[in-house]
Amino acid sequence: MAHSFEILVMTPAALGDPTLAVAAQRAGHLGILNAELPLPEGLLEAGLDTLARMTDGGYGLRIDDPDAALALAGRHGARGLGCIVLGAPCALANPETVAAIRAAGVAVLIETTRWDDRLAGPLAAQGVILKGHEAGGMVGEATSFILLQQAMTAGAERIIVRGGVGLHSAGALRAGGAGGVVLDDQCLMLRESALAERLAQTLGRMTGAETALIEGADGLRWRGVERPGQGSAAALRSNVARAGSDGQADVARAAFGWDLAAGQIAPMGQAAAFAPDLAQRHASLGRLARAIQDHSAAAVARAARGDVLGEGQGVAAPHGTRWPIVQGPMTRVSDTSGFAQSVAEGGGLPMIALALMRPAQADTLLAEVAGKLAGKPWGVGLLGFAPSALIKAQVEVALKHGPGFALIAGGRPDQAVALEADGIPSYLHVPSPRLLSMFLEQGARRFVFEGRECGGHVGPMSSMVLWDSMVRTLLDEVTDPKQAEGLSVLFAGGIHDARSAAMVAALAAPLADLGIKVGVLMGTAYLFTEEAVSGGGIVPTFQKMLLDCRETVTLETGTGHASRAALSPFAEEFAERRRTLEAQGVGAEDMREALEDLTLGRLRIASKATERKGDDLKKVGVARQKQEGMYMIG
Numbered sequence: 001m002a003h004s005f006e007i008l009v010m011t012p013a014a015l016g017d018p019t020l021a022v023a024a025q026r027a028g029h030l031g032i033l034n035a036e037l038p039l040p041e042g043l044l045e046a047g048l049d050t051l052a053r054m055t056d057g058g059y060g061l062r063i064d065d066p067d068a069a070l071a072l073a074g075r076h077g078a079r080g081l082g083c084i085v086l087g088a089p090c091a092l093a094n095p096e097t098v099a100a101i102r103a104a105g106v107a108v109l110i111e112t113t114r115w116d117d118r119l120a121g122p123l124a125a126q127g128v129i130l131k132g133h134e135a136g137g138m139v140g141e142a143t144s145f146i147l148l149q150q151a152m153t154a155g156a157e158r159i160i161v162r163g164g165v166g167l168h169s170a171g172a173l174r175a176g177g178a179g180g181v182v183l184d185d186q187c188l189m190l191r192e193s194a195l196a197e198r199l200a201q202t203l204g205r206m207t208g209a210e211t212a213l214i215e216g217a218d219g220l221r222w223r224g225v226e227r228p229g230q231g232s233a234a235a236l237r238s239n240v241a242r243a244g245s246d247g248q249a250d251v252a253r254a255a256f257g258w259d260l261a262a263g264q265i266a267p268m269g270q271a272a273a274f275a276p277d278l279a280q281r282h283a284s285l286g287r288l289a290r291a292i293q294d295h296s297a298a299a300v301a302r303a304a305r306g307d308v309l310g311e312g313q314g315v316a317a318p319h320g321t322r323w324p325i326v327q328g329p330m331t332r333v334s335d336t337s338g339f340a341q342s343v344a345e346g347g348g349l350p351m352i353a354l355a356l357m358r359p360a361q362a363d364t365l366l367a368e369v370a371g372k373l374a375g376k377p378w379g380v381g382l383l384g385f386a387p388s389a390l391i392k393a394q395v396e397v398a399l400k401h402g403p404g405f406a407l408i409a410g411g412r413p414d415q416a417v418a419l420e421a422d423g424i425p426s427y428l429h430v431p432s433p434r435l436l437s438m439f440l441e442q443g444a445r446r447f448v449f450e451g452r453e454c455g456g457h458v459g460p461m462s463s464m465v466l467w468d469s470m471v472r473t474l475l476d477e478v479t480d481p482k483q484a485e486g487l488s489v490l491f492a493g494g495i496h497d498a499r500s501a502a503m504v505a506a507l508a509a510p511l512a513d514l515g516i517k518v519g520v521l522m523g524t525a526y527l528f529t530e531e532a533v534s535g536g537g538i539v540p541t542f543q544k545m546l547l548d549c550r551e552t553v554t555l556e557t558g559t560g561h562a563s564r565a566a567l568s569p570f571a572e573e574f575a576e577r578r579r580t581l582e583a584q585g586v587g588a589e590d591m592r593e594a595l596e597d598l599t600l601g602r603l604r605i606a607s608k609a610t611e612r613k614g615d616d617l618k619k620v621g622v623a624r625q626k627q628e629g630m631y632m633i634g
């Protein structure tokens with residue numbers, strides 16, 4: 001099998017131990033000594049010396065200090081230092097240093113946490129590493145999945161992805177156009193890892209959702225793992241908020257390290273959760289790298305056959321739709337019959353969002369939908385955490401109008417099983433692999449795996465990490481083809497076009513081969529359609545705001561309560577208020593209440609240009625709509 005897919009290996013940040021980089025070089029891959037966080041005195045030079053002594057040269061160094069980088073290129077270039085990886089802010093601000101390092105015969109790769117079109121130009125011609133939101137240490141808002149799509153659209157050369165890389169997600173990234181991946185956290189339990197023993201217990205329990213995210217000003221974020229109960233991440237959040245733009249990076253860098261018992265935060269990303277399984281299956285770095293190359297090549301070839309998500313494939317047959325595509329229920333958007341009709345005519349399965357809709361209103365709406373769709377399949381979206389009396393009343397109303405399917409956000413298996421008994425096949429969102437095992441055991445059969453890239457309410461795990469974990473869990477647990485045939489799974493979060501769907505096809509191919517029905521669920525993509533406006537889902541200003549939007553952010557009111565929305569005046573107001581509350585040391589519960597109050601009614605202002613005044617809905621003007629609306633998108 002041809003191996004044009006590169007594997008780069010970075011040593012753990014803030015450690016200075018070069019063993020993994022040595023192993024990578026010896027296995028024919030690029031090993032990189034990682035000095036993105038300060039290393040204890042002398043370890044950087046010592047690490048480079050070890051690499052010079054123990055390998056044939058060509059190894060790399062990740063560093064952010066331009067002067068030190070140039071000096072090291074001069075001193076170590078001739079001894080075997082083959083490339084330097086600079087952070088994008090450092091490289092973009094010092095193009096002459098980049099040129100000087102190259103003139104010294106050392107290649108320069110640029111690592112970025114945020115896409116910038118200049119990275120498709122000559123400065124980054126030797127390669128770009130896209131460091132996703134799910135990675136450890138300093139990160140941005142965009143995940144590996146999103147960054148890759150941005151880089152491919154811009155036409156960048158030699159794109160390497162760091163963050164969220166597992167055996168299955170590597171196939172997706174390769175299908176999406178990545179030229180290679182960085183392994184870092186995934187290697188922590190391999191036999192070459194100096195931290196394997198120290199981290200065995202922590203990593204053994206991890207799913208990826210445990211990593212803490214610390215959000216600073218100016219879009220800077222840090223991710224890591226703290227010892228539970230230490231409060232290190234909470235303390236760092238307050239310190240970062242107090243330090244503000246100028247001091248936050250130094251404050252954050254100083255908090256990272258591998259002594260968790262002493263309150264340090266380990267610079268690990270979500271893919272650290274893959275480490276124990278990968279170590280058990282592959283043991284050494286050479287074997288893991290080989291497995292990723294082989295598996296990803298096979299996944300791309302398999303997806304290229306076009307029958308994983310093709311017309312009539314996967315969930316299309318059980319849904320009775322042309323495509324294995326479901327339009328995700330969207331509160332205050334997918335609540336009109338006109339929009340549902342367009343989705344159905346386009347070959348997808350429309351889902352009416354019942355959310356907290358009163359039963360009488362739901363009755364009128366669903367009667368209209370059933371009439372307009374005239375036999376075409378459609379479904380309803382319920383909120384599993386809504387008051388049970390309301391859900392019961394909504395289901396009673398829905399049953400009158402015969403939806404073919406239901407999707408329960410935040411739902412439990414017993415809710416799905418009850419709906420199925422009423423004749424409505426029902427999907428459940430499953431946010432973690434452990435819950436998936438439990439849900440399977442409790443009789444649920446239809447699942448949505450939605451990554452953090454999605455619009456609306458988001459979970460902690462990125463699509464690459466969540467999807468990889470879920471595919472692995474299903475392959476481990478579902479061995480009987482009969483059981484497989486009864487299962488349907490929808491992938492969601494950041495899917496919107498041919499490339500993103502091809503990535504899902506590569507990742508989901510092993511499930512399709514097992515007989516599991518697969519499909520995709522999309523929300524945001526539908527918001528960009530003419531029919532979302534003409535069908536009354538959203539007003540024109542909402543769509544205009546989305547078309548102008550260059551970045552999305554998550555608005556987090558409290559742990560487990562975050563929504564993704566366009567960066568807008570309201571999103572900025574929200575972030576500012578949150579930072580103020582954090583700097584004041586306000587307790588979690590009070591903070592959640594204050595921030596939830598702030599978001600109340602803001603989606604309706606954005607999507608419908610109305611607001612509730614007592615029992616009435618009043619029109620909101622365009623200026624206020626732009627200023628005060630919350631534009632939920634992924």
Ligand SMILES: Cc1cc2nc3c(=O)[nH]c(=O)nc-3n(C[C@H](O)[C@H](O)[C@H](O)COP(=O)(O)O)c2cc1C
Nearest residue numbers: 328329330331409454455456493494522523524634
């Ligand atoms: C404006 C908006 C409102 C949403 N409301 C709901 C909802 O009420 N229930 C639900 O299950 N999902 C809701 N979602 C999530 C979508 O159903 C879907 O899962 C998500 O949009 C998929 O990710 P994508 O946006 O990257 O395509 C909402 C999404 C958006 C953008």
